[in-house]
Amino acid sequence: MNVRSQVSMVFHLDKCIGCHTCSIACKNIWTDRKGTDYMWWNNVETKPGTGFPTRWEDQEKYKGGWEKNNGSINLKSTDKKRIVLNIFHNPHMPSMDDYYEPWTYDYQNLFNAKEGSDQPTALPISKVTGEQINVESGPNWDDDLGGSPLYAENDPNLEGLTEDQRAQLSAIERLVFFYFPRICNHCLNPACVASCPSGALYKRGEDGIVLIDQKKCRAWRSCVSACPYKKTYFNWFTGKSEKCILCFPRVETGQAPACFHSCVGRIRYLGVLLYDADRIEEVANLPTEELIEGHRSLVLDPNDPVVAEAARRNGIHDSVIESAQKSPVYKFVKEWRIALPPHIEYRTMPMLYYVPPMSPVMSVRNEKTIEHVSDNLFHDIDQARVPLKFLANLFGGGHEAKVVYALRKQKAVRWLRRALTVGDVTMDQAKRMLNEADCTEEEADAIYRLTSLCTFEERFVIPPSHREEAIEMIQDPHERRQSAGFGFLSGPRRGL
Amino acid sequence: MDSAQQYLDQILFGVAPYLALIIFFLGTIQRYRAQAFTYSSLSSQFLENQRHFWGMVPLHYGILVVLLGHVVAFLFPRTLLAWNGHPVRLYILEITALIFGLLTLLGLLSTLTRRLAFSKIRTVTTPADLVLHLMLLVQVGSGVYLAVMHSWGSSWFAASAAPYLWSIITLDPDISYVLAMPFAVKLHIVNACITIGFFPFTRLVHVLVIPNPYLWRKPQVVRWNRDPAAGRGGS
Numbered sequence: 001m002n003v004r005s006q007v008s009m010v011f012h013l014d015k016c017i018g019c020h021t022c023s024i025a026c027k028n029i030w031t032d033r034k035g036t037d038y039m040w041w042n043n044v045e046t047k048p049g050t051g052f053p054t055r056w057e058d059q060e061k062y063k064g065g066w067e068k069n070n071g072s073i074n075l076k077s078t079d080k081k082r083i084v085l086n087i088f089h090n091p092h093m094p095s096m097d098d099y100y101e102p103w104t105y106d107y108q109n110l111f112n113a114k115e116g117s118d119q120p121t122a123l124p125i126s127k128v129t130g131e132q133i134n135v136e137s138g139p140n141w142d143d144d145l146g147g148s149p150l151y152a153e154n155d156p157n158l159e160g161l162t163e164d165q166r167a168q169l170s171a172i173e174r175l176v177f178f179y180f181p182r183i184c185n186h187c188l189n190p191a192c193v194a195s196c197p198s199g200a201l202y203k204r205g206e207d208g209i210v211l212i213d214q215k216k217c218r219a220w221r222s223c224v225s226a227c228p229y230k231k232t233y234f235n236w237f238t239g240k241s242e243k244c245i246l247c248f249p250r251v252e253t254g255q256a257p258a259c260f261h262s263c264v265g266r267i268r269y270l271g272v273l274l275y276d277a278d279r280i281e282e283v284a285n286l287p288t289e290e291l292i293e294g295h296r297s298l299v300l301d302p303n304d305p306v307v308a309e310a311a312r313r314n315g316i317h318d319s320v321i322e323s324a325q326k327s328p329v330y331k332f333v334k335e336w337r338i339a340l341p342p343h344i345e346y347r348t349m350p351m352l353y354y355v356p357p358m359s360p361v362m363s364v365r366n367e368k369t370i371e372h373v374s375d376n377l378f379h380d381i382d383q384a385r386v387p388l389k390f391l392a393n394l395f396g397g398g399h400e401a402k403v404v405y406a407l408r409k410q411k412a413v414r415w416l417r418r419a420l421t422v423g424d425v426t427m428d429q430a431k432r433m434l435n436e437a438d439c440t441e442e443e444a445d446a447i448y449r450l451t452s453l454c455t456f457e458e459r460f461v462i463p464p465s466h467r468e469e470a471i472e473m474i475q476d477p478h479e480r481r482q483s484a485g486f487g488f489l490s491g492p493r494r495g496l
Numbered sequence: 497m498d499s500a501q502q503y504l505d506q507i508l509f510g511v512a513p514y515l516a517l518i519i520f521f522l523g524t525i526q527r528y529r530a531q532a533f534t535y536s537s538l539s540s541q542f543l544e545n546q547r548h549f550w551g552m553v554p555l556h557y558g559i560l561v562v563l564l565g566h567v568v569a570f571l572f573p574r575t576l577l578a579w580n581g582h583p584v585r586l587y588i589l590e591i592t593a594l595i596f597g598l599l600t601l602l603g604l605l606s607t608l609t610r611r612l613a614f615s616k617i618r619t620v621t622t623p624a625d626l627v628l629h630l631m632l633l634v635q636v637g638s639g640v641y642l643a644v645m646h647s648w649g650s651s652w653f654a655a656s657a658a659p660y661l662w663s664i665i666t667l668d669p670d671i672s673y674v675l676a677m678p679f680a681v682k683l684h685i686v687n688a689c690i691t692i693g694f695f696p697f698t699r700l701v702h703v704l705v706i707p708n709p710y711l712w713r714k715p716q717v718v719r720w721n722r723d724p725a726a727g728r729g730g731s
Contacts, residue, residue, distance in 0.1 A: 080711055088556040095545040096616070129615045194715035197707030205720035215532040218540040220706050236620060239538035369512075375721070467721065495534025496624040496697050 003277040003300060003311040005075075005320050005463065006188070006208030006351050007251060008329045009260075010339045011181055012451065013357035014410065015267040018179035020044050020140070022259035022268075029258050035125045035237025037102035040139055041244035042259040044181040048155035048169060048390065049142045051180075053098040056342065057156040063092040064228030065191050065346030068286065073284055073347055075195055076155060077225040083197055090153070092225045094384035096236070102135045128236070132137040134405040145177055152177070157393040176385040178357040180394075181267070183259060184231040184244035185342070185350030186210050187282045188275065188298065192243070196360075200241075207272075207465065208351065209246045217241055226347040238494050252467055256460040266454065272320060273301045273460040274311055274349065284347045290395050291344045298349070299334050302327070324462035329353065329451055336447055338406040340395040347352030355396050356406050358414075359384035378436070381407045390426040405438070412437035413444045413451075508686055509671040513664050516693035523696025524704060529568025537702035543616040551610050561596040562639070565650070570661050573654035580651045589650050597640045606630055628698045631691045638684040644684070646678060657681075 026042040045051045059065060063077040078086045105122035112222055113120030142151030149170055156165060171174060184204075193201040200216035212223070212232070219239040230474050232243040238495070247257035255261065260268040277299045282295040300307045302324035311321050317375040324330065331355060332339035339353035359380070381404065382388070387423040390405075391402040412433040419430035434444055449456060523577045529533060540731060569576050580586040608629045610620050642649055660673035695701070 008522070040573075052520060083710060088551045088552040089545075093541060093545060096542070096543055189716070192614065193717050196717075197710040199709060199713060199717050202717040202719045205718045215535075217536065218702055218707070219536045220707065221539055221541060224542075232537075234542040236540070236542050238533075239536035240533075323532050350525075392547060493531075493534070495531070495536055495538060495701075496622055 001276050001307075001310045003307060003314050003316065004208065004277045004310070005206065005316050006186070006273050006275055007246065007463070008186075008208075008273040008333075009183075009328075009333045009352040010269040010329050010355065011352065012267040012269070012332075012355040013178060013180065014355060015263045015265045016044070016179040016181055016223075016357075018044055018046070018144070019264050021262045021264050022181060023139075023369040025258040025262035026244075029247070031108050031242075036242060038096065038099050038139075039233040039235075039242065041182045041231070041233075041242075042181065043139060044179050046143055046145060046151075046177050048152040048177065049145065049160060049182045050151045050154050052139060053230055055095075055154060055156055056135075056228075058348070059097075059228060060086060061092070062094060062228070062230070063225060063347055064230065065226075065343075066189070068347070069266050073283070075191055075226055076228075076388060077191075078195060078222050083222070085119055085221055086453075087197065090221045090225055093221050093234075094224065094230065096128075100139065100141070101133060101135075103133055103135055103138075106132075125246060140162070145175070157390055158467050159393065160398070161387055161389050164445075165389060166208050166386065167318065168385065174385055176359060178386065180354075181259075182229065182231070182342075183352065184210060184246070185348070185352040188280050188349035189347065191226040191228060191346070191348050192223035192232050195222040196220070201232075204248075207251070207463070209248050209251075210243070211245055211248070212241050213245055216240075228343065228348060229350075251462055252465040253328070254462050254464070256462065257455075267461065269328040269332065269450075269459050270456075271329040272302075272324040272463050273327060273329055273333070274302050274316070274324050276300055276306060279496070281350060281394065284349060285436075288345050289399055291347070291397050292340060292399075292402050295341055295344060295349055296334060296337070297390060299330070301334070302330065315439070317464070317466055319466075320463040324460050326461045328454075328459060328461060331446070331450060336409065336443060337402075338409050338447070340402055340406060342395060344397040354395055355410070356391050356403050357386070358407060358410055359386045364480075378408055378411060378433075381411060408433075408437040409447070412439050413447045416441070416444045417448055463494070504604050505671055506674060507649040508682075508689075509660075509674045510669040512686065512689045516689040519693040520695050522645075524701060527696055527698075527701065529702075530725070535705055536699070537606060538699045540611075540617050540620055544614050544619065547610045547614075551603050551607035553603070554599040557605055558596045558600030558603055559636075562593065562600055562660065565593055565596075566653075566724060568652045569650060570658050576654045577651060580622070580648070580654075586648065586651070590648065593650065594640070594643045597636065597643050601636045602631070604636055606634070628694065628700065631694065634687045635684065638680050638687065641681050642684065645680070651672055657658050711715065 021042055022042045023044055027040065028495070031037070031039045031041060040052060051057065053209065055061065055074060056064075059076060065076055066073040066289045067076045077092050103124045103126050106123045106125050110120050112121055123129070124130055124135050142148075145152055152170060168174070186208055186278050187210065188208070190201070193203060193210060196217075197218050198218050200213045200218070202211060202213065206209065211236070217240040219234070219241070221234060223241050223242070223243075224230075224234050227243075232241050235242050247255075249257075250257055250261075256268075256270060260270055281300055283291075283298055286294045292360045302308065302311075304322055310319050311324075312318070329339070332355060339355050341353055343352045384407075388400045388403060391403045394399055395406075396403045415425050415433050419425045419427045431441075434441060439447075461462075541552075580589065611617050611625065611629070646652070656673045656677065660670065663673075665671040674682065
């Protein structure tokens with residue numbers, strides 16, 4: 001057992017209101033520089049929808065992630081064997097057209113326009129060339145389905161759905177969508193890291209944050225192709241790739257990442273998971289249907305004295321083990337088992353989990369009767385407006401069972417609360433549901449509390465990073481007194 | 497006039513190579529030390545990736561083979577002369593070299609026109625890029641011209657250019673080999689020196705950081721802040 005710690009995340013989709021506050025918080029801090037304007041380290045997609053970049057989940061086109069062949073896994077894009085052939089031109093790399101051309105507006109024209117019979121307008125100006133452009137796409141172009149079925153119809157997750165199921169998604173007055181906020185998953189088996197010819201990408205040993213060494217990146221672009229979630233971006237101006245850094249300067253000082261901190265719906269949870277690094281390769285190799293269970297089995301119980309001892313032996317600080325014991329992520333992922341990894345079939349072992357969203361309540365059934373209760377208490381999950389198959393493609397690796405489990409438990413918790421606070425459901429019914437959903441009353445109460453009443457401290461249990469110890473090992477602080485500091489002494493300017 | 501000519505030849509072929517090499521080594525090392533961030537191939541594939549293929553692939557494969565040919569002829573001139581002793585083998589070598597030289601030239605023209613044709617690419621084109629393109633055009637153009645007009649270059653390179661290059665390397669420059677050569681060869685040599693001297697100030701530095709360790713490193717990279725010896729950790 002080789003215990004390591006990972007700062008992990010849960011996004012509770014049932015609470016996401018799609019306000020994009022997270023995206024804006026991130027953009028204002030990290031990606032408002034030239035060359036990064038088009039990047040959205042955090043973005044919120046409408047599902048069903050084609051996402052950002054367009055159809056990023058279509059791995060036939062982009063060749064992201066890993067594929068299993070003959071007992072081992074290989075990168076779907078460029079691996080060691082193909083790097084020599086593909087280094088000059090990366091055949092599966094998305095170009096700016098797959099994202100969008102960033103633009104601003106020529107506001108001066110509102111003041112400087114010559115006198116005429118028309119009201120002057122602020123024309124869109126490309127932030128790349130400075131020329132006038134015709135805006136054809138942008139971030140969240142298909143937000144809230146964008147007024148057109150075109151985007152929803154082209155969602156790669158619709159694969160395997162019947163015509164009826166597809167029609168059901170967009171039926172008049174039953175039209176349905178939900179939000180899918182995304183940041184870098186800081187995977188355990190990151191394809192971006194494995195693909196980098198320069199070895200510029202790395203995973204931090206202490207907290208598992210995946211970063212790109214800007215001084216080692218040489219613009220070979222392999223990471224952009226290899227990341228199946230398309231969360232490494234190419235800075236076209238500096239000629240370096242960049243990605244979500246999980247706001248590590250904030251996390252190291254005990255603050256939640258900006259997107260977490262600003263989340264209006266309080267959907268985001270952050271905490272430490274301890275995992276067994278020796279088993280990553282074995283688990284990444286499992287058959288698709290066993291991946292979710294295998295991924296979960298990598299996460300170790302921080303309350304187990306054997307695990308804690310092994311963690312200590314590996315140099316994990318007691319304070320970090322303590323954080324792991326209080327981790328909200330551990331509860332969602334391991335104890336309650338209602339948080340699932342996105343697209344586990346890409347085999348990168350993502351460490352960002354999602355609680356799948358409940359569909360709007362199905363009130364109309366059997367042509368005309370309106371019933372909230374039936375013999376089959378979970379009828380509205382099986383016949384939900386969002387077909388289970390669609391959610392399974394996103395969060396279940398194509399298999400419905402894990403998604404059903406998570407939805408049933410959530411519904412049982414809701415009905416227990418209804419029995420307790422509204423009273424239109426009997427306690428007997430609620431208990432029967434809990435029983436069928438594999439949930440005890442205490443567990444339901446804990447889920448309810450962490451979902452609905454959670455405080456800041458409960459949502460974000462950030463481990464102390466002990467940078468002071470790390471720095472003391474590399475440099476004698478006394479020797480460095482009054483010096484200029486570490487790291488970059490010149491600005492990150494583009495080369496000749 | 498004669499002495500002026502001699503003086504100029506001495507500067508061009510006896511002194512300029514050393515100047516170029518000194519600038520090359522000092523420039524690249526200092527740039528790596530002071531501005532490691534600027535070591536990048538500065539790929540523009542993200543901004544335009546259709547034409548990119550037709551420029552980059554022929555240019556790079558072409559120039560790799562052509563440069564390899566120069567290095568082999570420089571290191572093993574006798575072996576090469578012996579190989580060329582057989583006419584068929586000579587023809588094969590010459591034709592291969594010409595094909596890859598032409599590939600390089602076409603690739604170069606393609607990248608240059610791409611750079612000028614697409615407005616997005618123009619915004620990431622620096623004056624250094626244009627100068628570099630010009631120098632490479634002269635270099636590859638004169639090379640292809642030589643391959644066509646002065647046949648059997650693989651043999652006369654081994655016989656005349658290799659000894660000249662060795663005399664440079666051994667710090668005992670003997671420019672008499674060069675003086676008898678046609679103008680195109682002299683141009684090729686002088687322009688090579690200019691390119692090598694200009695090298696540290698261009699995107700060409702990406703050649704020095706080719707990612708060979710990738711072929712034998714482990715797929716995953718882990719970096720630790722604390723001393724790995726303190727815990728079992730390690731990468």
